[in-house]
Amino acid sequence: MEPQPLKYDRQLRLWHAHGQQRRHLARICLVNAAAVGAEAVKNLASALSPSSPPPFTVVDDALVSGAHAGRNFFLDRSSIGKPRAEALAALLAELNDEVSGSAVVRSPADIIASSPDFFRQFSLVIATELPENDLRALARICWDADVALVVARAYGFTGYARIVRREHTIIEAHRGPISDFRFDCPFPALASHVASIDHTALDSMASSHLPFVVILIKALAQWRASHNGALPANRNEQAEFKQLVSSFKHPQSVDDENIVEAVANAYRAYTPTKIPADVAAILADPAADSLSPETPDFWLLVAALKRFVAHEGNGLLPVAGSLPDMKSDTDSFVKLQQIYRAKAREDTALVRAHLDHILVAVGRSTDSISDELVDRFCKNSSALAVIRYRSLEDEYTANRGAQYAGDDHSNFYWMLRAADRFRTLHGRLPGTDAALLVEDADKVAAVVADLRSENGLPSTVVPDSHITELVRAGGCELHNIAAIMGGIVSQEVIKLLTHQYVPANHTVVFNGVPSSSSVYQF
Amino acid sequence: MSHHDWPDRWKDLYTYLERPGPFENDGFEPGDAVKDFLHSCKILVIGAGGLGCELLKDLALSGFRDIHVIDMDTIDVSNLNRQFLFRHKDVGKPKAIVAAEFVMNRVPGVTVTPYFGKIQDKDEEYYKQFSIIICGLDSVEARRWANATIVGMFDEGDPETLKPIIDGGTEGFKGQSRVILPRISACYECSLDMQTKPTTFPMCTIANTPRLPEHCIEWASSVAWPKAFPDKKIDGDDPDHIKWLLNTALDRGREFNITGITYTLTQGVVKNIIPAIASTNAIVAASCANEAFKIATNCTTYMCNYMMYVGDDSVYTYTFELQRKDECPVCGSAQIKLRIDPEKTLSELLDMLLDTQEVQLKAPSLRTAAKSLFMQAPPMLLEMTRPNLDRKIRDLVAPGEEITITDANIPISLQLTLEFI
Structure with missing residues (x-):
């Protein structure tokens, strides 16, 4: 229970230690030291960790001009006339006492043309100021080598960022709390727990602390018993169901917060539990079928999940196991929470078992994917996401x-x-x-x-x-637009490196006159 | 050209300032005068934290040469992941001073004048000297104070007193920036109801039916701590305090079978920590500086007048015109009307006022033209007026009689009239 590294506290609260870990392993290449690229790397560098080789490399053969030094905070008067890559790498490295960068003073066009393998050593390339043909060639190299590419640009009051990556998979989209109650299909332990509670025997105090989850499961069971097993289907039936839910209020109870919560969540009870369409599409993806030792962990996990859904899951995903806070006494809440968590653990163990079979079949060791990752994957299985970017060539x-x-x-x-x-x-x-x-x-x-x-x-x-x-x-690069686009690029890079949150697909255009942006799929 | 300049130093900015364009603002005159104005324009940055560091850099590279910065904080280790003008060796030093020195060293010819202290230390004379004021603050209270003070300085007969305010804020991957033209566009106070209220937990949950780890931590800090240390306030930066709270919360968690209480969560709850990252600060600050550059030069139209940035799910901005509120206590008529049962007590009226999202009072004092109804200060007046709290409204004011409300924390005063029901 040690405090997390204080320096990174405010960002670890967003992407946690395992997200930071993925960033630490990243190596970033900045092609051309335009202000927009310098700003992007600056936002990343102040939170990178020491690593060898250095976490960022600047490739540029330009010499610093008076205009460069005027608009870029990481070039100064004394750097005028010197190689821009070296000057920038030196001042960027000052940002973090523990981190250094490296400079390659060589024409990007030359490297692109004669040493394309150079780019394979990086996890991500940020490209600025490249002429059309060089950019297209670089994009083809990155595409073939499966290296993520972000093209960044600040031009007058306009900014542009383009993400190119063959495939980007996300386990933790952080799209909000995951609610997985199984009102219409309570698993045996949940069903028997709810059945064991006789709400009619509770006094008004206990009744007003009955969790809404229990109320809804009971109410729905009652409803189905009198409707041939069907859920409330139309507006009238749904209104009737809400009345049934309201009737759980104890006649002497003055506190009806739990009833209010139950009515507000009633729609969840009559919405059948099923696999969200996006996740169903991921389960049906051919990438989860043709497995090999090279198959990324994400798709091995999907393959295991798919087997779980087909067998023990009876067509449903593993129970997420998290409950939101609700009006309840401590014991009722904790009991309920333990039941959901236990089921989530059981389901996760089953996914784990499928995964172990798959790992053995493809010739990988079973400890090459951690339990912690399997836990996160199962917990977030209803919010998995895959983005396949369009190539720049297309x-x-x-x-x-x-x-x-x-x-x-x-x-x-x-x-x-x-x-x-x-x-x-x-x-x-x-x-x-x-x-x-x-x-x-x-x-x-x-x-x-x-x-x-x-x-x-x-x-x-x-x-x-x-x-x-x-x-x-006139081709000018305004510092503020460079800083806005550098900020957007670094935010997208963080999402690409941590595989958390959802990056833009695929082009962001920012207009600094009205100060607004749009995302396009050209 | 100043002696600090070098050839082409301002080439990019000057390209814009020397040419007319389709999106230029009314009154834009390309040429040297606008360059000179930009270079001599006096601008104030309130806050030298995550946004402030970015703002100082952005403004210095946008041609502003007379920049002032106020901040009352010193540098903490947890600032270093994003407040890029600070290093480990600076921990403990005043943010404003370290930031100003860094920027002046890097960008020759720029003067950054720091003030290490509270914004409330300064009066109108001080704020009057600036053409533009940018707020990069993390507190609603400080923003309200700055907004009310600067909007309040505007005198319609004297255009010099109109000080545009540019305000930025971030939380995690989200942020916003906005332009406030006092009495022309919506001010900060006009949009107070857009503020999300901080999470609070009902006392009965904390005391009797805890369910979440947060409930146990709240219990440790608001019930157990004052009992154990009646004379000591919790310092969220003191690891000993946090450890004590953590252990107390863990004991309570064990008693109630609640898991998930950690050091990080304890500190987060106690300090109400808002996650912050470099990239979002960079975006929001640069958007504020971009508006400052446009306002100082008129080279293009301004943002109208609020940009919301959401970066956790793709990239999404929503830029729209926030409307002024007629009854705004800062830039409007400051008149509010409430319907109330005259049998209610003054104390109940105070509760109603404290619950009103549009005004968000903290410690209101109330008086009519004839008498003080309830005054929070000085202590003597508080003693004298306290008995009124239990008296009925009917016995204190007439229907429609004007009540003036003031609040010690915010420089506003508003008129309340009651309609009896």
Whole structure:
């Protein structure tokens, strides 16, 4: 019962020690030391742990310019003219007394072209300032090597982040408390406990402390006995059922908080217990069928879960075993809690047994997946999530932007794509020469039309105002937008590394004028 | 160009400030004047914690050169995971001073003037000198004080007294930022009812029917501690205090068969710890600094006027216009009406007021034009007016008579009229 490391206390309360552990093992590569990337790494570095090799590596062959030093807190006046990778890695490492970073002073384009295996050593790559073709090549390398890639960008008042990962699995989505009561199908121990309570014999004091869970199980059993086993099906029946629930109030009782709770939760009693559609889809996923020693733990666990559902679970998931607080005396609550927990332990042990068979069958040792992980997996089995991202190549060759026609933020996505293409065509970003603003706007409009027609999208949807704004920005990176996007990127990276919470799928566009964002699947 | 500058230092900012654009705000004039104004604009950051560290960095790199910061706290180890201007060697030192020094060292030509103390130490004369005020606070009380003070300074005849307030806050993966233009857009007090009330447990549960580990910890801190140490307040940062509470809570847990009581949970409940991470602070602070930059330069329109950020399930922002409240005690008419049975006592009226989510009073004092009904201070007046608590409303005020409510903790005063039922 030791206090957790104080330095990390405020974040351990969000993702706990096992989440922190996964971060500690992570190695991050920052491609190009733009301010947006520096900010992202800064948010991660102050909470990384010492490891060898160092937890982050900066790859960049640029020399620090006056503008770089002006907008990036981790470059300063004395770093002007020096390699940007080294200057940034040195100042970022100062953030955490225990952590160091490394710098690779080499052109990212060169590494991408000639040493693609370089990127295999990382768990995640953050890419900034890459020209279109290099970015696409890097995305293909990461995709093939199964390394997560986050593309980040701050451009004028606009920001962009794109997550690319073949598959991301989540056990702890933290989408809120999991409620798993089994009102309509109480397991034997629960059913017999509830049946053993004669609520009509309770005095008013005890009656007002009867947990709503007991009331609802009793009421539903009564209802089904008089309705051929059916649940309350329509509005009238549901209203009638609520009246039945209310009738559990003791005539002398003044305190009816438990009855109020029972009525408020009545809908849960007549909603049949079943496997949520998202989880059913995961159970049906082919990834849980073709098992090998290389199959990720998540899918081995799903395979074990699937066997449990098909056999002992009778078509249902393991009981989660957690109860929310409710009006009750201590003994009634604790008794109920123990019954749910015991069943959860039993179910988890059965999943564990299936898992052990699977592990042996694929030639892995049974202790290669911990009981702790199996516990968490079973407890959260109703909230499992799998995201399969679209590859960047698919996005760039068969864009799904048609579904966002008329959407304002999506226009900025096309603006940023156009800026990249403009750079490839003209060797500079639009608006960098104050004398050519009008000409550049015309060229950008033509590029947007090209980009969209390459993807079979109707051409003229981007308003002139957006094009004028893109040209006004002249390729500048404002520190605040870099910091907002760096913040968003680091938040997404944390979710990707810890496999907790739910990352965006797949592109976040932020517009710093109204200060709002949207998520797209282009 | 100041002697601290180097070629292209402000290239990115100046690109925007030298060009007109489709989203510029009314009154934007591209050119040198707006650059000079930005560089000389005096801006105050309230709070040098998670948001404050980010804000100082963001503002310094946005061209602000005259930045002031207030914070009453010293640096704690648990700050180091996100308050990136602080190191282990700084633990125990004042946040405002360490943060100011760090930023001045890194960003030449910027002056950050720290004040290590409470916001309440300063008066209108002090707050008057700033063009923009940014709050990066973690307490509702301090925000209400700052909001009421700054909104209260606005004099319609003198546009100089209009001080935009930018406010940010975070909790875990969620946060919000907002722009308050006093008496033009909703102020902090207008939206008090949006605050989620902190979790509290009913006393009867704590005392008689504990069910959760939290109930046992609450019992240890609110029942057992005052009994054992009547003269000592709990210090949530003192490991000995937390260990005592933990052991007491564990004993109670054993008595009632309640499990799951840990050191971390004990400290979380006792200190009401809100989880905090670097990334969310970075997002919210930068969004506040972005608004400050826009307000100082008019180079684009501002946020209108509240952004909610939710990052735990995908990335979601909701930006909307919060409406002013006519009856707001700070920026509105400050008139509230209550319907009450005149047979009720003054004490019951006080309870009703304390329960009103829109005003959230802490220690209200009540008086009519003719007499004091109940005054919390000074002690002599408290003694004199205490007997009124048990008297009926009917015997104290006439229907429709104006009652002025003040609260020692918040610089507001509002008018209450009662309708008898």
